[in-house]
Amino acid sequence: MLPQLLISCSSSMLRSTNLLFTLVVISIAPFSQLVHALAPQPQHDHGSGCIPAERAALLSFHKGITRDNADILASWHGQDCCRWSGVRCSNQTGHVIKLHLRNTSPDLDPYDVCDDANSLVGEISPSLISLKHLEHLDLSMNCLGPNSAIPQFLGSMENLRYLNLSGMPFTGRVPCQLGNLSSLQYLDLGMSYYYRTYSTDITWLTKLPLMQYLSMTGINLSRIADWPRTLNMIPSLRVINLVECALDTASQSLPVLNLTKLEKLDLSGNNLGHSVASSWFWNLTSLKYLGLGGTRLFGKFPDALGNMTALKVLDLSENTLDETGNLKSLLKNLCCLEILDLSGNFMIGDIGVLMKGLPQCTWEILMELHFHGNRFIGTLPNFIGEFSSLSVLDLSNNKLTGSIPPEVMNSTCLTFLDLSSNHFNGSVPTELGSLKNLVDLDLSKNNLNGVITEEHFANLQCLKTIDLSSNNLKIVVDSNWRSPFRLQSAVFSSCQMGPLFPTWLQQLREIDSLDISSTALEDKFPNWFWYTFSQSTYLNISNNQISGSLPAHMEGMALEELYLSSNRLTGSIPSLLTNITMLDISNNNFSGGIPSNFEAS
Ligand SMILES: *[C@@H]1O[C@H](CO)[C@@H](O)[C@H](O)[C@H]1NC(C)=O
Ligand SMILES: *[C@@H]1O[C@H](CO)[C@@H](O)[C@H](O)[C@H]1NC(C)=O
Ligand SMILES: *[C@@H]1O[C@H](CO)[C@@H](O)[C@H](O)[C@H]1NC(C)=O
Ligand SMILES: *[C@@H]1O[C@H](CO)[C@@H](O)[C@H](O)[C@H]1NC(C)=O
Ligand SMILES: *[C@@H]1O[C@H](CO)[C@@H](O)[C@H](O)[C@H]1NC(C)=O
Numbered sequence: 001m002l003p004q005l006l007i008s009c010s011s012s013m014l015r016s017t018n019l020l021f022t023l024v025v026i027s028i029a030p031f032s033q034l035v036h037a038l039a040p041q042p043q044h045d046h047g048s049g050c051i052p053a054e055r056a057a058l059l060s061f062h063k064g065i066t067r068d069n070a071d072i073l074a075s076w077h078g079q080d081c082c083r084w085s086g087v088r089c090s091n092q093t094g095h096v097i098k099l100h101l102r103n104t105s106p107d108l109d110p111y112d113v114c115d116d117a118n119s120l121v122g123e124i125s126p127s128l129i130s131l132k133h134l135e136h137l138d139l140s141m142n143c144l145g146p147n148s149a150i151p152q153f154l155g156s157m158e159n160l161r162y163l164n165l166s167g168m169p170f171t172g173r174v175p176c177q178l179g180n181l182s183s184l185q186y187l188d189l190g191m192s193y194y195y196r197t198y199s200t201d202i203t204w205l206t207k208l209p210l211m212q213y214l215s216m217t218g219i220n221l222s223r224i225a226d227w228p229r230t231l232n233m234i235p236s237l238r239v240i241n242l243v244e245c246a247l248d249t250a251s252q253s254l255p256v257l258n259l260t261k262l263e264k265l266d267l268s269g270n271n272l273g274h275s276v277a278s279s280w281f282w283n284l285t286s287l288k289y290l291g292l293g294g295t296r297l298f299g300k301f302p303d304a305l306g307n308m309t310a311l312k313v314l315d316l317s318e319n320t321l322d323e324t325g326n327l328k329s330l331l332k333n334l335c336c337l338e339i340l341d342l343s344g345n346f347m348i349g350d351i352g353v354l355m356k357g358l359p360q361c362t363w364e365i366l367m368e369l370h371f372h373g374n375r376f377i378g379t380l381p382n383f384i385g386e387f388s389s390l391s392v393l394d395l396s397n398n399k400l401t402g403s404i405p406p407e408v409m410n411s412t413c414l415t416f417l418d419l420s421s422n423h424f425n426g427s428v429p430t431e432l433g434s435l436k437n438l439v440d441l442d443l444s445k446n447n448l449n450g451v452i453t454e455e456h457f458a459n460l461q462c463l464k465t466i467d468l469s470s471n472n473l474k475i476v477v478d479s480n481w482r483s484p485f486r487l488q489s490a491v492f493s494s495c496q497m498g499p500l501f502p503t504w505l506q507q508l509r510e511i512d513s514l515d516i517s518s519t520a521l522e523d524k525f526p527n528w529f530w531y532t533f534s535q536s537t538y539l540n541i542s543n544n545q546i547s548g549s550l551p552a553h554m555e556g557m558a559l560e561e562l563y564l565s566s567n568r569l570t571g572s573i574p575s576l577l578t579n580i581t582m583l584d585i586s587n588n589n590f591s592g593g594i595p596s597n598f599e600a601s
């Protein structure tokens, strides 16, 4: 299918109407390199290769694969199947014990594996049953068995200890036959195609007494009200992932809690909607990870939280929680806490008081504070500099005031700093330049003023994205400045940069996306400009006073979106911006026609 592309464009010829044109672009996505990571294939001591019946079973499995663009199975020929990629045999018995065909393609969209060029595509042959000694089966992130149910026959592979079907495109009921896999320790059925598979009865799980890891993410379990009682009968569990399972309650009371080894419980994305205190899991003092993001829980936290002293990660994001006072006193003994996510709630209160309330024993180990999207007020305290391991600080979308204390920059582990959409004022401390691990910086939508100079960028050698837009900042960088970073994206919109195009922009040569709209430029495009950004895909230069014309030839440019509106550009519109999907040249003084590759829609 061809993409529909809209171009708003008004030249002097066409000024009276705002015409829409469609540009038809045929893009051919390149097939990426062979990227599956495969398990090592040690040789076993049986000189003669693998067992013939098992080799035949693997060949039948191979026959079921209709597409293998990445040549994962290219080595699947010859006698010794133990040398085939992804296959491992026991070095004692010669039997195939491991089949590991996980798709680890780096550009894989985990929510649509069938769209991935490197996925194996096809059916899962029942011949696998002949691999009677198989202990480890990992087919995750491949497009196998699309639109069919998880195969029942997997339930006969009774030596399996590890079964990973995550991300696969199954539908229908989860087979209770999996309850026959009595040696199973790891069961990962995490479906990225949410709610296409379901289960109405999970009591078969209680027949898996060795199970340590259970993920049923994305499987519709809405009809299983007593799921906590069932899971409580599997005391070996260490990990329970029930993210997006359409569970509608966790408000149960269990007389005895069996799950004394449980380290991770993730219930994010279920519509629980009851008071947080009535949940069954609060006495699980072994928990290190508690995920309750997007569960619509509300109310006061129970005192039992104060005893969960092993907690490292507490995710309470995207709920309707508003009780910071109570939370603070309960966190007092949680000395292992590394990640606290309170974002997207209705929390109010002073940010300094909240931070002071974080237990002192965690100040040097806390790695991530996600507080965005609440109603916190007050100023950022100086002692934030004592949070010496902090890597992520996200305070965006609150009502914070005052200036940014230079001490923030003492947390040299920071990789992500987002203070956007607050009311911070004053200047940006030059100490910013010492954040040598910073990757993402967003200070946009505040009342910051003053000048940003090369000093602010001094040691930001890891920086990939920066957004300083919508403040009252002026950027003055020396023309001899050498960039320590290779930015992917920069937004300087509404910062004052003009009137002349600053030559330091040439240092951003490899940038993918640049927004210098509304930056008071009154210049012509300098000779270096289009050359410097020839590999960028997004440029926004609108709302300036730029005059002169565009280059006659722009064929070689990578641009997909180009915004030039509201300038004083003249001349004709160059032909053939090969990859363009959006071109806004409105409010200029262009003359001549629309190039031939723009078709009116
Ligand atoms: C056989 O495999 C086991 C574990 O897989 C390993 O520890 C052992 O060293 C191997 N023995 C030989 C002879 O390779
Ligand atoms: C299963 O595979 C997925 C992706 O391939 C991986 O992220 C997950 O950790 C695996 N599960 C287990 C239990 O190893
Ligand atoms: C597997 O489990 C199902 C249902 O739980 C049962 O009916 C079947 O007999 C079992 N099969 C084997 C081979 O044990
Ligand atoms: C889950 O299944 C129930 C019962 O079949 C259905 O009513 C509900 O819409 C499903 N939930 C989702 C999120 O698909
Ligand atoms: C605790 O686990 C054991 C072993 O699975 C089980 O027999 C017992 O019924 C469980 N207790 C509760 C309260 O579920």
Ligand SMILES: *[C@@H]1O[C@H](CO)[C@@H](O)[C@H](O)[C@H]1NC(C)=O
Pocket: 253, 254, 279, 280, 281, 282, 283, 304
């Ligand atoms: C947690 O334990 C306390 C006492 O240790 C008990 O009073 C309370 O009922 C338990 N809560 C739950 C939800 O099991």
Ligand SMILES: *[C@@H]1O[C@H](CO)[C@@H](O)[C@H](O)[C@H]1NC(C)=O
Pocket: 303, 304, 305, 307
């Ligand atoms: C916390 O743990 C202590 C000691 O184990 C216990 O006495 C107390 O009841 C627990 N508090 C809650 C609220 O569960």
Ligand SMILES: *[C@@H]1O[C@H](CO)[C@@H](O)[C@H](O)[C@H]1NC(C)=O
Pocket: 385, 386, 406, 407, 410, 431
């Ligand atoms: C924190 O930063 C300030 C100013 O940048 C500096 O004077 C101070 O010594 C630093 N404190 C610590 C504990 O590193």
Ligand SMILES: *[C@@H]1O[C@H](CO)[C@@H](O)[C@H](O)[C@H]1NC(C)=O
Pocket: 401, 402, 403, 425, 426, 427
């Ligand atoms: C910042 O705003 C506060 C009021 O929130 C004001 O008292 C202070 O003077 C302002 N500081 C600067 C440097 O503008």
